[in-house]
Amino acid sequence: MTRSSPRASSQDATHKPRRALIVTADDFGLHLRINEAVERAHQNGVLTAASLMVSAPAALDAVRRAQRNPTLRVGLHIVLADGAPMLATHLVPALVNRHGRLGDRMVRDGFRFFLLPEVRRQLKAEIRAQFQAFARTGLKLDHVNTHKHFHLHPTVLALIIEVGRDYGLQAMRLPYEAGAPRWIRPWMARMRKQLDNAGIAHNDYVIGLSQTGHLDEAALLDALARLPDGVGEVYSHPAVAGAEPITPTMQTYRHSDELDALLSARVAAAIAASGAITGGFADVFAQRIYE
Numbered sequence: 001m002t003r004s005s006p007r008a009s010s011q012d013a014t015h016k017p018r019r020a021l022i023v024t025a026d027d028f029g030l031h032l033r034i035n036e037a038v039e040r041a042h043q044n045g046v047l048t049a050a051s052l053m054v055s056a057p058a059a060l061d062a063v064r065r066a067q068r069n070p071t072l073r074v075g076l077h078i079v080l081a082d083g084a085p086m087l088a089t090h091l092v093p094a095l096v097n098r099h100g101r102l103g104d105r106m107v108r109d110g111f112r113f114f115l116l117p118e119v120r121r122q123l124k125a126e127i128r129a130q131f132q133a134f135a136r137t138g139l140k141l142d143h144v145n146t147h148k149h150f151h152l153h154p155t156v157l158a159l160i161i162e163v164g165r166d167y168g169l170q171a172m173r174l175p176y177e178a179g180a181p182r183w184i185r186p187w188m189a190r191m192r193k194q195l196d197n198a199g200i201a202h203n204d205y206v207i208g209l210s211q212t213g214h215l216d217e218a219a220l221l222d223a224l225a226r227l228p229d230g231v232g233e234v235y236s237h238p239a240v241a242g243a244e245p246i247t248p249t250m251q252t253y254r255h256s257d258e259l260d261a262l263l264s265a266r267v268a269a270a271i272a273a274s275g276a277i278t279g280g281f282a283d284v285f286a287q288r289i290y291e
Contacts, residue, residue, distance in 0.1 A: 019276035020231040020284040022203065023262070024049040024173075025238050026077055026145070028066075029059035031246045037238035037255070039065045041262035042072045046271055047238075049280040051077035051145055054133035055086040063137045073280020075143035075171075076134045078127060078160065080150045082249060086129040092122045113155045124159050131167040143281040145173035152187050154194065161198045171201040171281035173233060177209040201285045204230035213237055213253030217261040224270040231284055232276075238262055 025038045028050040035058055041047035052062055052074055066074045079085075082104045085092050089100045094112070097103045112119045134141060144151075144164060151157045152175065161169065172195060176188045195202045207223045208215045215236050223234075239246060239255035246255070261267055277284055 019227060019229055019274055021227070021271060021274070021276040021278050022049055022231070022233045022281060022284060023047050023271075023278070024051060024075075024143075024233055024235045025262075026051045026235055027053055027056070027147075027237060028074070028077065029053040029056040029062035031056075031239065032058050032061060033239040033242050033246065033255070034058070034237075035062045035065055036240050037259045037262075038062070038072070039069060040240075041238055041259060042069055045263040046268050046278075047072075047236075047262050048278055048283075049073040049075065049142060051075045051143070052134065052137075052139075053077045053079055053083065053147070054130050054137075055079060055084045063139065066137075066139055073142035073282060074139045075145065075281070076130060076141060077145055077147060078130050078151070079147040080123070080126065080156065081148050083147060085126055086133055087126055092126050094119045094122050095126060113153060120155065120159070123156070124163060127159050128163045128166075131163055131169075135167055140282070141168045141170075143171040143173065144169055145175075149175045152184075152191055154190060157191060157194050161194070161200060169200065171285060173206065173235070174202040174204070175206055175209060176204070177206050178228070179210070201281060202231075203233040203281075204228075205232050207232055207234045208236055213250065213255075214257070215261060216254065216257040217264045217267060220261045220264075220267055221270055224267065224274060227274050227276065236262060 023046050025041065025047055027034055028038050029035065029052050038047065038050045050072060053059060066072055079102060081102050083102050085096060085102055089096050095102055113123055144160060151160055174192060211219050236258045237253055237255060238259035240259065241256040245251040271278065
């Protein structure tokens with residue numbers, strides 16, 4: 001566990017940490033089919049949180065659903081690639097392609113974010129605009145993460161932390177999964193250090209990274225059977241069935257299988273049997289999670 005309750009003593013930290021589990025749906029607001037799935041999975045399943053894309057086409061519908069489901073914890077899913085910017089394109093020309101969309105050349109953009117001050121200025125302005133848009137919804141900010149895990153980039157993460165302090169940022173996703181390739185581990189260690197130094201709460205591990213778009217009931221039950229100690233986050237991409245892919249990059253996603261997993265009575269029973277504290281980031285980190 002990375003962060004205990006302010007009331008926990010140093011002696012508490014020597015005790016074995018209990019389990020906690022946050023079950024999150026990403027891309028809330030991207031499509032009405034996703035929004036409907038999020039609402040159903042929260043009301044009738046194990047979903048406890050959702051990450052809102054504030055500049056996405058169905059964002060207003062997502063906010064309305066969140067407002068009528070006050071126990072759903074909602075965070076900000078910052079989009080800096082493969083999506084629409086919040087700011088007008090003429091204000092962020094270095095971030096968008098000729099179609100006015102945030103680019104999908106993440107390696108190239110990562111170098112530009114690090115090396116070019118004007119690009120960083122526009123990046124910071126876009127991050128602030130997305131925080132501002134979330135604040136205007138009136139929803140309480142439960143957590144922050146990024147589309148395609150772009151906050152693994154240290155410059156992106158530093159800007160999110162800097163800007164987020166003005167908007168109540170308290171928790172972020174650490175996209176670490178057991179068995180991750182060795183090359184990514186130094187990036188995870190650096191990210192963990194940045195978050196810890198900034199006092200930002202975070203999970204210890206995720207479930208679903210290696211099964212992105214394919215986290216069905218069998219895969220989720222297998223992961224839950226091997227649930228480690230600490231704070232975990234299941235992150236998923238549920239949507240109700242439809243005739244067309246939600247986006248071109250999601251053509252292979254099995255959204256309805258993921259929704260079925262979140263509605264599964266067997267999954268609910270497995271989570272209950274694990275003894276894990278459940279809820280959003282705010283719920284988990286508000287409790288004394290040490291035995």
